[in-house]
Structures are given as structure tokens and as C-alpha cells.
Amino acid sequence: MPASTRDADAAIIREIAAATRRGFASAHPIPYGAQIHDSATGERLVRALNRVVPDHDPTSHAEVRAIRLACRKLQWPNLNGYTLFTTCEPCPMCMTAALFAGIDRVVYGTVVRPPNAKGRPLFKYSAKQFARDSALRCRVDGPIEEALCRALVDDPVVQRYKTRCANDKILL
Amino acid sequence: MPASTRDADAAIIREIAAATRRGFASAHPIPYGAQIHDSATGERLVRALNRVVPDHDPTSHAEVRAIRLACRKLQWPNLNGYTLFTTCEPCPMCMTAALFAGIDRVVYGTVVRPPNAKGRPLFKYSAKQFARDSALRCRVDGPIEEALCRALVDDPVVQRYKTRCANDKILL
Numbered sequence: 021m022p023a024s025t026r027d028a029d030a031a032i033i034r035e036i037a038a039a040t041r042r043g044f045a046s047a048h049p050i051p052y053g054a055q056i057h058d059s060a061t062g063e064r065l066v067r068a069l070n071r072v073v074p075d076h077d078p079t080s081h082a083e084v085r086a087i088r089l090a091c092r093k094l095q096w097p098n099l100n101g102y103t104l105f106t107t108c109e110p111c112p113m114c115m116t117a118a119l120f121a122g123i124d125r126v127v128y129g130t131v132v133r134p135p136n137a138k139g140r141p142l143f144k145y146s147a148k149q150f151a152r153d154s155a156l157r158c159r160v161d162g163p164i165e166e167a168l169c170r171a172l173v174d175d176p177v178v179q180r181y182k183t184r185c186a187n188d189k190i191l192l
Numbered sequence: 193m194p195a196s197t198r199d200a201d202a203a204i205i206r207e208i209a210a211a212t213r214r215g216f217a218s219a220h221p222i223p224y225g226a227q228i229h230d231s232a233t234g235e236r237l238v239r240a241l242n243r244v245v246p247d248h249d250p251t252s253h254a255e256v257r258a259i260r261l262a263c264r265k266l267q268w269p270n271l272n273g274y275t276l277f278t279t280c281e282p283c284p285m286c287m288t289a290a291l292f293a294g295i296d297r298v299v300y301g302t303v304v305r306p307p308n309a310k311g312r313p314l315f316k317y318s319a320k321q322f323a324r325d326s327a328l329r330c331r332v333d334g335p336i337e338e339a340l341c342r343a344l345v346d347d348p349v350v351q352r353y354k355t356r357c358a359n360d361k362i363l364l
Contacts, residue, residue, distance in 0.1 A: 077260050078269045078293040079251065088249050097250045098361050112322075113288035116315070120285065120363050121250040140327040143288070150284075155312040156363075189270050191292050191328075 021161065028062060032105045033129045033165040039067060040107055040172055048073050049181045050192055051132075051172035054082035054106040056090045056099065059124045065102065066090045072192050073185065082106060083114035087121050098122045107169045108132045109162060115147045119156040126151075128162035129169030134191075142191075193333065200234060204277045205301045205337040211239060212279055212344055220245050221353050222364055223304075223344035226254035226278040228262045228271065231296045237274065238262045244364050245357065254278060255286035259293050270294045279341045280304045281334060287319045291328040298323075300334035301341030306363075314363075 032055060040053035052070035057063060068085035072078055083106050091097050100122040104110075107129040110118065118126055126147065133141035145153070148160045163169070172178065185192055204227060212225030224242035229235060240257035244250055255278050263269050272294040276282075279301040282290065290298055298319065305313035317325070320332045335341070344350065357364055 072269050076263045076267050076269050078263060078271075079256055079260060079289050080269075084251055088251060091248045091250060095248050097244050097248050097252075099250075100361060111288060111292075112284050113292065116283060116285035116288070117251050119314075120283075122361055122363075136327040138327070142291075142327050144325040153316040155308040155310070155314050189272060189294055191294075 026164070029105070029127050029161065030165050032057060032062075032064075033107065033127065034168065036067065036105055036107055037129065037165065037168050037172060040069060041175075043069050044175065044177050049175075049177045050082075051169070051175070051178050052082040052106070052108055052192070054086040054104060056086050056102050056104050056123075059101055059103045066093060070192055073190060078191065079113065081111065081114050083110050084117050087117050087123070091121070100124065103127060107172055109147045112143050112145060112150055115150050115158075115160075116154075119151065119154055119158050122156075123158055125159040125161065127164060128160070130163050130166045130173065132173050198336070201277070201299050201333065202337050204229060204234075204236075205279065205299065206340065208239065208277055208279055209301065209337065209340050209344060212241060213347075215241055216347065216349050221347075221349045222254075223341070223347070223350050224254040224278070224280055224364070226258040226276060228258050228274050228276050228295075231273055231275045238265060242364055245362060250363065251285065253283065253286050255282050256289050259289050259295070263293070272296065275299060279344055282319045284315050284317060284322055287322050287330075287332075288326075291323065291326055291330050294328075295330055297331040297333065299336060300332070302335050302338045302345065304345050 036053040050070040066089040071080040103125045109128045109131045208225040222242045238261040243252040275297045281300045
């Protein structure tokens with residue numbers, strides 16, 4: 021990857037991380053934020069945060085919401101020509117949504133595959149492996165600005181909220 | 193599985209197949225329908241069809257929509273105690289959504305892993321393997337009423353519509 025692309029990617033991840041951190045003051049402090057940008061011009065189309073709890077919707081991950089918002093904005097269910105940026109590696113639901121949407125490239129900040137009570141990760145496949153194993157095409161880049169995104173995940177406000185959600189059997 | 197469970201499952205799949213076929217008269221004739229039922233009483237909570245094109249939303253698969261509608265109805269993002277029935281084996285997006293939602297069991301009619309232009313299936317993992325590979329738990333049963341569900345997929349009205357969508361790079 022050219023250094024200029026890596027610099028541009030890092031700037032966008034920093035922007036999402038800042039917006040995600042601003043959400044820590046809300047009733048739903050989550051470390052998951054995403055943006056969709058025009059792959060050619062770099063222009064931002066949409067930003068979204070995870071809203072599983074406020075929306076009562078287990079599919080309201082940041083990436084899925086960004087894809088839905090972007091398609092609504094374009095009035096078209098295909099995002100060829102766009103790149104999805106996200107603070108954390110997409111889960112298989114979000115990665116499949118990106119593949120179905122025809123997204124060019126996914127860029128993630130850090131890897132968080134939350135383990136279950138026995139310490140086993142919820143899903144076996146990384147986003148990169150999952151994309152490689154599909155006949156659909158999407159380049160996956162990351163981690164980038166890893167420490168910054170990891171700090172979002174590890175923030176005590178987030179950790180307390182996640183524990184509360186887990187007690188209610190809600191996965192974010 | 194007890195014969196009574198298998199009979200009850202088959203009756204629900206037939207009900208969804210009939211509702212899905214009624215949609216063939218619409219501008220969006222698709223073979224994908226889903227329902228969510230109370231696992232204990234068998235009572236139906238919601239039914240949904242795929243709406244990728246009318247909603248301009250690549251995540252509007254029947255199963256994801258059923259999960260969203262069910263959670264909205266319950267005002268809660270967890271569907272423990274519920275079973276998801278669907279005419280066709282869930283893709284990894286829908287299967288991950290079911291796992292996140294805490295659905296007890298998924299029952300599907302037939303297997304359709306649509307191939308790309310080179311004949312390679314879009315996703316490598318069956319719903320059963322995908323669920324087995326996850327630390328989250330969900331039993332997956334099927335195929336059931338396979339010929340009936342396969343007939344939905346193979347219907348000429350559906351095939352013509354899918355070709356039109358594929359030309360527009362829209363995956364259903």
C-alpha cells in the first residue's frame with residue numbers, strides 16, 4: 021500500500037475514533053464506529069455508531085448501519101466505489117454485508133474478537149480470512165491506528181457498559 | 193428430532209413458502225421468506241420477506257428483517273426462546289445475526305448458495321458449519337420441505353428477476 025494511502029486511512033480512523041469517543045458521554049458508550057468514503061475522492065458519505073441497545077436491534081453494528089445509511093442516501097443497494105472504515109475488525113455479519121454491498125475495501129483499526137465465558141472467540145474467522153474464503157471480492161486492510169482504537173475498547177466506561185449488557189445477554 | 197417437531201417445522205415452512213409465493217405477483221419476486229416463532233408454544237411472532245431492492249438495503253434479507261422486526265416488537269435485542277424459520281439456508285450475515293440475537297434454533301427449507309460467474313459459491317461455509325465454528329450456540333436444522341422451497345428458487349419469475357438484479361450488480 022502506498023504511504024499516502026496509509027496516511028489517509030490513518031487520518032480517517034482517527035476521525036472515527038474521536039467521534040466514537042464523544043459517544044462515551046451518552047447512555048450507550050460503545051467503541052464501535054464506522055464511516056464510508058468515496059474510494060476515489062476520499063469524500064465522506066456517512067458515519068455511524070453501533071446502536072444495538074437504543075435501537076433494540078442486534079444487527080445495528082456500526083458497519084451494518086453505515087452500509088444501510090449509505091445505500092439509503094444513494095437510493096441504491098450497491099456501494100461499489102466506496103471504502104468502509106471501522107474502529108474494530110468487522111464481525112462476519114458486517115463483513116458479509118460489505119461483500120454483498122460490493123464495497124471495494126474495508127479498513128479496520130484494531131482486532132477485537134470478544135471471547136465467550138470460556139475464553140473462546142465468538143467467531144473463528146478473521147475478516148481477512150472470511151473475505152478470502154468468499155467468491156465475492158473485497159480488500160481488507162488493518163490494523164491501523166491500533167493503539168488508539170484499542171484504547172476505545174479498553175476504556176473503563178466501555179468495559180462497565182459491556183459487562184452490564186452481557187449480564188442482560190446482549191452482545192454489542 | 194421427534195416426528196412431531198419435524199411435522200410442526202414442515203407446516204411452518206409450508207406457510208412461509210405460500211406467503212413467499214404470493215409475493216411473486218409483486219415488483220420484487222424473491223424466493224426468500226422467514227418467520228420467527230416462540231420455541232415453546234409455536235406461536236408466530238413475525239414474518240418477513242427479502243426487501244433488498246425496494247428498501248435499497250443490501251442487509252434486508254428475510255432473516256435479518258425478521259430478527260429486526262421481532263426485536264422491535266419485543267423492544268429488546270435478544271431472541272432467546274425463539275426459533276427462526278426460513279425458506280433457504282441463511283447466509284453468514286443472517287446466521288451471525290441469529291447467533292448475536294441468541295435465537296435457539298434455525299430451520300431452513302433448502303440450500304441455495306448462489307454461485308458467482310465462475311460457478312464458485314459466494315460463501316464457503318454452510319449455516320451448520322458456521323454455527324458449529326462459533327462459540328455462540330444455535331441449533332441449525334434442515335433441509336425440510338426441500339422440493340417446495342427449491343421450486344420457489346427455480347420459478348421462472350424469480351430467475352428472470354435475479355438475472356435483472358445481477359446485471360445491476362445487486363445481490364439478493
